[in-house]
Amino acid sequence: MRKTFVLDTSVLLHDPNCIHAFGDNLVVIPAVVIEEIDKKKNLQDIIGRNAREVARELDLLRQEGSLSQGIDLSNKGKLKIELNHKSMNKLSESFSEINNDNRILAVALNFQEEKGKENVILVSKDVIMRIKADSLGIESQDFIHDTVEYNSDEVYKGYSEHYIASEKLSEFYQKNYLEVSILKQENKNLDLFPHQFVLLRDASNPNQTAIAKYNYKLSKLEQLYQGEDTYWGIKGKNLEQRMALEALLDDEVRIVTLTGRAGTGKTLLALVAGLYQTNDLKKYQKLLITKPVIPVGRDIGYLPGDKDEKLRPWVQPIYDNLELILGTKTISKLEDTLVGMNRIEIEAMTYIRGRSIPNQFVIIDEAQNLTKHEIKTLITRVGEGTKIVLMGDTDQIDHPYLDSVCNGLSYTVSKLKEQPMAAHIHFKKVERSTLAQLASEIL
Template sequence: MTQRIQKKNYVLDTNVLIENPQSILTLQNGAENNIYIPYHVLMELEGLKKTPKLRHIVANVVNLLLEHKDTIQFLRTDNVASHFADIVDNYILDEITSSDEIEDPILVTNDRILQLQASLRDIKSEELRDSRPFESESQLFTGFVEKEDERVPNCFSWLEGKPVFHGPETDKVIGYQNEVWNVKPRTVYQNLALELILTEHIDLVSIQSDAGFGKTFLALASALYLMLEKKQFDKIYVVKPTIEIGAKLGFLPGDVTEKLEPYVKYIYSLLGKLHTVRKANKVFINPNDDVPKLNPKKFEILPLTFVRGMNIENAIVIVDETQNLSRSEVRALLTRMGEGVKCLCLGDTSQVDNVYLNAQNNGLNWIVRKFKGFNNYGHIVLKGDKSRGPITDMVLKSKL
């Protein structure tokens, strides 16, 4: 006699739908499980569709909900939140507990506080499994391996105190110091990051580190070197996710460049420093100006939204703060990369500002998780006793 498998009843929170719209179908698993969407989740989606950064994701969620509305059950309520933003989670829990339709509901949410609130009401909850690719993968895989059977293309190991680079076909002892744009690495890890960037067969490099270990400075120096000296690329792009903690980007005056300025001042500062180290005249319209403007034919800073629809070729692309991108945003960005592109993805998974992501579920971790083992990908974690200065050193050592 065949034992009947009992269906699970999943109630989906907004953050799960935003992170992965396909979670509806994944959890439904054909007709194996039931999917419930609270009314207040729909209200949250209504509010989020006005956010430019999330508008296309919300549209995907709504399309899936409409396409499968006959197999999804929506929880109705007569009690609508009046002060919506602050208490919507409580209303979602109310909708679950007051529903007579759901037997043994399981709330699927990546919000740890909501999981705790659910437990206080005896509601089972769990995180979307697909949202935790691996516990801080971009930190756990440092770029180094200890055993021969752990080797993946473009990783490193130690041999008699010297790093060894394991390419797809050959091994090489790194007994020399790389130098780009008159910039010398301060640590062995910075030197190995440059090794990955300068290796021609590697198209995508990800670099993880705490604040102040020179990720962006090294990337910019390498980009200037590869474009202006080696002439391997025609243009440099810097892609920057604009996580708005204060004023909204759209409320700031001016064109795109002026709107981005508060978010990218450090890029201009680093470029100015590199221009002092060695002249990079071609990236400026008039390098002799007191505040020289970038030459858009050679150097362009783009918000993530502007990359959608582009076809990038013959360029070096620096993606800063990759930890603030979602999996779907990383996919959308990297699929813009055409022929002759080298992409450098920089980030720090301990500094996630995107409210829908966390230290494990973010774009940098997804890159390491999915691309580790490819012949044209490399990853490294920058370490060391010193960062950008003594105050930053104290912050890192004290774990402030």
């Protein structure tokens, strides 16, 4: 039997095309949701953009017939803007306040009375909305159409660990490579992605290890050439950092994704690799650094000053890392150094859209606060010769409609892992300080 999905405003503002994601079922948009969308359409951010996209999509669909009567969708489903089923009588016993959320709940509850409990589902990105629905006996669910597996043990981390015989490990050290076919003999289910890293352990003595990188063209595991090399005085302190530097310095890799907790060195390594290749090797014309401005309190527009002064508090972590790398001790000295280098640009993400960015090393920090649409918009700005680095902590989400398994960074990692021009590293060990490591693990 066809199910009825009642959509909350948050779902449409998260994904304007969500109405096509429910198969051959009935998709119901309460009239109050349209009113809420209308109030958001003038916002100059991703929420406003999505609200306008929803309006355009519904405007196109209404050419197929009356939305209030219901129209057929291309996936054999049906869409209806619901003007009825809005009585608050059954809801008022539990939630007496008349607000938009309760009006949406009332529509779902009245549909349930008509069609049966098992046939009506409220879909919302709002956790409180789902809790209220559950208390009323309404089945509810998150919108998981674009969710990826990200917290499970089997999530792609950019590297894997395998045990091999002692003689094979010795052979690897002698030749500096190992045929993948040899590794597959002892690991039948081996599945490697381009630019994936492999930690080889001696089966008889696990303390004996080697780090290899998968060469997908030659089907070989090749030893990392990095040793004690330092870049602007910085080198990889642990396994993940060494692998990350390898990916960041690899010309074949055009997009690198870095995930991990605060203090693992993501920003520092990306900046070092960018400075080295931009300033020393002259591979890129400019190092462009940006991050989304997702405020916990007031928006950036309430801060005094010009654009650069408004942006400074949001990009201060980047300046902190640059001070460490460049060895400057004052803000004025750092700014003078950056002006003198004339190859580093720190820009607000708002001004990236619409640009074409050729031959640059682009770093996007806090990418977990971007939607998949924003990530796509940024990557499509990339011109020839540009390398882009996306990094962030997927456990620290500030965007109201995103979470650890539903955000642009996680989505990019999942979708690009099989692509030859992409590499990914997930950091585990905190290197900022012993105290930071302790806090990360215990608090």
